[in-house]
Amino acid sequence: MGSYMKIFHSLPEQQIVLLLKGCVTIEDPQTVILNAPKESSAMKNSERGIGHSVHRFTFSQVFGPETTQSEFFEGSMKEIVRAYVNGVNGLVFTYGVTNAGKTFTIQGTSKDFGILPRSLDVIFNHIKGRHYLKMNFKPYLSNSVKKLEDAQVKQEEAIKTAILASLKEVIQTILPKSFGYFQPKLVGGNGKPITHFDANTSVDDFPDSTETSAEDEVDITILSHEDLLKTTENLKEKLVAERQSKLLLEVKIRREMAEAMFRQLLETEEAWRQVILQSFSRLKGFHINRLEDMKDSYEEKLESKFEMYKEAIKKHAYMCAMEQIEDHYVPIEEFLAEQEKVELIKSLKLKIQKLNETLLEANEGYRKMAEENSRLKHTIMLKDQEMNSLQNWAKRVLELEETVSSLQKELDEQKKHFSIEEPKQQKPRRGLLANLKSTVAATASTPLGKGWGKYEDAPSSSRKQVLLTQSKRIIFD
Numbered sequence: 001m002g003s004y005m006k007i008f009h010s011l012p013e014q015q016i017v018l019l020l021k022g023c024v025t026i027e028d029p030q031t032v033i034l035n036a037p038k039e040s041s042a043m044k045n046s047e048r049g050i051g052h053s054v055h056r057f058t059f060s061q062v063f064g065p066e067t068t069q070s071e072f073f074e075g076s077m078k079e080i081v082r083a084y085v086n087g088v089n090g091l092v093f094t095y096g097v098t099n100a101g102k103t104f105t106i107q108g109t110s111k112d113f114g115i116l117p118r119s120l121d122v123i124f125n126h127i128k129g130r131h132y133l134k135m136n137f138k139p140y141l142s143n144s145v146k147k148l149e150d151a152q153v154k155q156e157e158a159i160k161t162a163i164l165a166s167l168k169e170v171i172q173t174i175l176p177k178s179f180g181y182f183q184p185k186l187v188g189g190n191g192k193p194i195t196h197f198d199a200n201t202s203v204d205d206f207p208d209s210t211e212t213s214a215e216d217e218v219d220i221t222i223l224s225h226e227d228l229l230k231t232t233e234n235l236k237e238k239l240v241a242e243r244q245s246k247l248l249l250e251v252k253i254r255r256e257m258a259e260a261m262f263r264q265l266l267e268t269e270e271a272w273r274q275v276i277l278q279s280f281s282r283l284k285g286f287h288i289n290r291l292e293d294m295k296d297s298y299e300e301k302l303e304s305k306f307e308m309y310k311e312a313i314k315k316h317a318y319m320c321a322m323e324q325i326e327d328h329y330v331p332i333e334e335f336l337a338e339q340e341k342v343e344l345i346k347s348l349k350l351k352i353q354k355l356n357e358t359l360l361e362a363n364e365g366y367r368k369m370a371e372e373n374s375r376l377k378h379t380i381m382l383k384d385q386e387m388n389s390l391q392n393w394a395k396r397v398l399e400l401e402e403t404v405s406s407l408q409k410e411l412d413e414q415k416k417h418f419s420i421e422e423p424k425q426q427k428p429r430r431g432l433l434a435n436l437k438s439t440v441a442a443t444a445s446t447p448l449g450k451g452w453g454k455y456e457d458a459p460s461s462s463r464k465q466v467l468l469t470q471s472k473r474i475i476f477d
């Protein structure tokens with residue numbers, strides 16, 4: 001018994017409970033402990049100090065999950081049933097959520113009966129041989145019974161037979177194949193149906209009430225009292241049989257009518273089916289045509305919409321282009337003029353570039369020339385210095401030349417003078433240098449320039465050479 005289920009009967013102390021695994025723990029055969037699940041509000045409340053997470057319940061008997069149907073019956077029902085057969089009323093009911101196992105407990109399965117078939121088995125075993133065999137009680141107004149007369153019993157039986165027969169036919173007609181679906185409802189202790197309805201039972205299996213008795217009509221006046229009773233009895237039976245046969249006939253007629261109606265119904269159904277099929281196929285055709293029409297019209301619509309959108313897009317593109325043209329439009333003359341300007345600017349730029357290059361080159365040349373110039377200046381300066389020194393030299397040479405010429409003159413005069421006075425006085429020779437010195441000293445105040453004059457027009461180099469030659473000559477003289 002894996003589920004959680006309580007089975008109560010009328011007495012509170014007789015509470016019995018079957019328990020679920022998990023939060024429910026069986027402490028002992030009388031006590032169950034309920035532990036609140038971890039996430040439950042009861043557990044959370046108990047953690048906050050409100051209420052308890054554990055509850056203890058006491059019962060007359062607790063059955064755990066491993067309990068079998070038999071053990072449960074023995075432990076729960078047997079005493080109640082025993083009391084019942086001894087005239088003590090009892091109430092057993094199950095209580096629990098859906099799928100808790102109430103039906104399983106009460107009814108059980110065909111292999112493993114629950115407490116109800118087991119109880120019935122016990123009860124019927126208990127009254128075995130003491131059954132009331134006559135079938136002359138009829139339920140009345142749900143909670144009562146009526147005792148039937150024999151004739152009523154037979155009438156009931158005939159009706160029952162007729163009903164069962166027609167029922168069987170109807171069932172065979174309507175549900176020929178699925179008849180096997182119906183299972184016996186009540187099962188006895190041996191597992192066989194207590195009330196058995198055999199689908200193969202036919203009308204022929206029931207006594208044929210339409211058959212007339214073999215007995216002929218008799219003259220009652222010649223009959224004894226016993227025979228009379230017997231005959232009366234026979235007549236009664238005949239009467240009943242006739243009534244039965246009438247009933248059967250009625251049932252038969254009704255059945256035939258029902259069959260006819262059923263056939264008609266089938267035919268009608270078939271006709272309707274045909275009609276429906278035709279309509280359906282027509283409808284289908286209609287739908288297909290309609291669908292095709294719709295498809296065409298949708299395609300057309302789609303096409304026209306497509307065209308419309310295409311036109312709209314074109315228009316939009318055109319408008320955009322026009323707007324752009326308005327914003328960016330330049331007349332061709334302006335454009336050409338601009339173009340010329342651009343060309344001009346380009347060529348000017350090119351020229352400027354070339355000029356720049358030329359300028360750079362000129363700069364470079366100028367720089368080189370400046371260098372050359374400074375070098376030449378330097379040379380000139382050197383030459384000037386040289387020239388100055390040469391001029392000084394020349395000046396000096398001229399002076400010396402002057403001196404020499406004056407000395408020469410003086411010498412010549414002296415010579416002349418000596419040649420006149422030579423015989424009288426012979427002047428002692430003192431050497432050239434002593435003579436020169438004395439001459440220079442004598443002519444120190446003599447002005448220069450007389451000897452220079454004859455070289456004034458000569459080029460400087462030849463003049464220098466002359467000067468040098470003269471000065472050399474003067475020095476070596």
Ligand SMILES: Nc1ncnc2c1ncn2[C@@H]1O[C@H](COP(=O)(O)OP(=O)(O)OP(=O)(O)O)[C@@H](O)[C@H]1O
Pocket residue numbers: 001002003096097098099100101102103104105
């Ligand atoms: N003790 C058990 N052992 C094995 N199977 C069980 C047990 N109890 C219940 N079941 C199975 O659990 C399922 C539900 O059980 P059952 O139909 O008896 O529940 P229930 O309480 O009658 O439900 P509901 O209230 O919906 O009728 C069934 O398939 C049943 O066979």
